[in-house]
Structures are given as C-alpha cells and as structure tokens.
Amino acid sequence: MFSKSKINEPGPKQGGESVPSSNTSSSDGAPAARTSTDFSPSAPKAKPPASILSADLVIKGNLKTTGDIQIEGTIEGDIRAHLLTVGEGATVKGEVMADDVVVNGRVVGRVRGLKVRLTSTAKVEGDIIHKTIAIESGAHFEGSVQRRDDPLNPSGQGGQRPAPNAGSSAPAAEKA
Numbered sequence: 001m002f003s004k005s006k007i008n009e010p011g012p013k014q015g016g017e018s019v020p021s022s023n024t025s026s027s028d029g030a031p032a033a034r035t036s037t038d039f040s041p042s043a044p045k046a047k048p049p050a051s052i053l054s055a056d057l058v059i060k061g062n063l064k065t066t067g068d069i070q071i072e073g074t075i076e077g078d079i080r081a082h083l084l085t086v087g088e089g090a091t092v093k094g095e096v097m098a099d100d101v102v103v104n105g106r107v108v109g110r111v112r113g114l115k116v117r118l119t120s121t122a123k124v125e126g127d128i129i130h131k132t133i134a135i136e137s138g139a140h141f142e143g144s145v146q147r148r149d150d151p152l153n154p155s156g157q158g159g160q161r162p163a164p165n166a167g168s169s170a171p172a173a174e175k176a
Helices: 004-008 168-175
Strands: 050-053 059-062 068-071 072-078 080-086 091-092 096-103 106-108 113-119 123-125 129-134 140-143 146-147
Touching: none
Parallel strands: 050 068, 059 072, 068 080, 072 091, 080 096, 091 106, 096 113, 106 123, 113 129, 123 140, 129 146
Antiparallel strands: none
16 A cells, blocks of 8 residues: 555656646746636635734725625724624724624724624614624613614615504604
C-alpha cells in the first residue's frame, strides 16, 4: 500500500516526472491562475465573510450592500444589508434595514427587518418594524413595535391588512 520510494522521492524537482494533483500552485511555488473550467457551473459560490467596521471607525453617510455587515464603530446614516450585526460598543444613528438584524449596541432610529433580535446589551431608541422579533431580558427599548409581513417595504402596509377598527382601541394599548 505504501511505497518507500515514493516517501523518499522529492517530487516534481527531479526531472518533472510527477504532475501536481491540484492546480492551486505551479511548479515554481507561485499560485496558478484559475480558468473558468476549474469550477462547475452548478457549484454554489462560497458566501463572502461579513464586512467588519472596526471600533475606531466613524462613518457619516449611508451604507448599502447585499452582503453582511458587522458594525463595531459609529455610523451616522442609513444602513441596508442582508445581515446586520451592531456590536456591543457600536452606535448607529439612522434607519437600519436588513433581512436579519442583531442589535448588541446602540441604535437611534428606525429598525426594519424580517428577523430582529435585541440582545441583553441592546439600546434602541426608535420604532421597530419586523416580521419576527426577539427581545432578551435586559435590553433597553424606547419606541413602538409593529409587525408586518413585508417590513422591508417602506411604503404601505407590506401585505398586511389593517384591522377593521384600527382607530379605536389600538392607540390606547400602545400608550400604556
């Protein structure tokens, strides 16, 4: 099964007899260029890692991506993302909108998400519009919570029908 001669052989340096089993590096040790034939068309693309905005970073402006963002610094502007994580020491002043929103730090502004999670260290000052929400014990929240089937659609009810007597009893319950 194992051959002593193959163990002691230095490999491609002796006459170039052996062929590298992978095309990730060339014979000179440099990475080989990949061609379009290296990947099958049905193979799923690897999901890129989240963009991390470090604790010493301050951004004044809007952020928009189809990927994931992890905020550790301060953002003054609106954020749109697939997954947004607000770190424990982070502050966001503006509207945040993502499929998944996890707040560990501070958000001052409206939060819109299909899934919104406020952890025990979260501090949110603003309205939350969600499809599903989880608020851990210890989270600070000041604002209103509204469930919508499509919370990412800023106009209209997002597919949810208004209650038949929405004007009479709902405001009294929210003010309490």
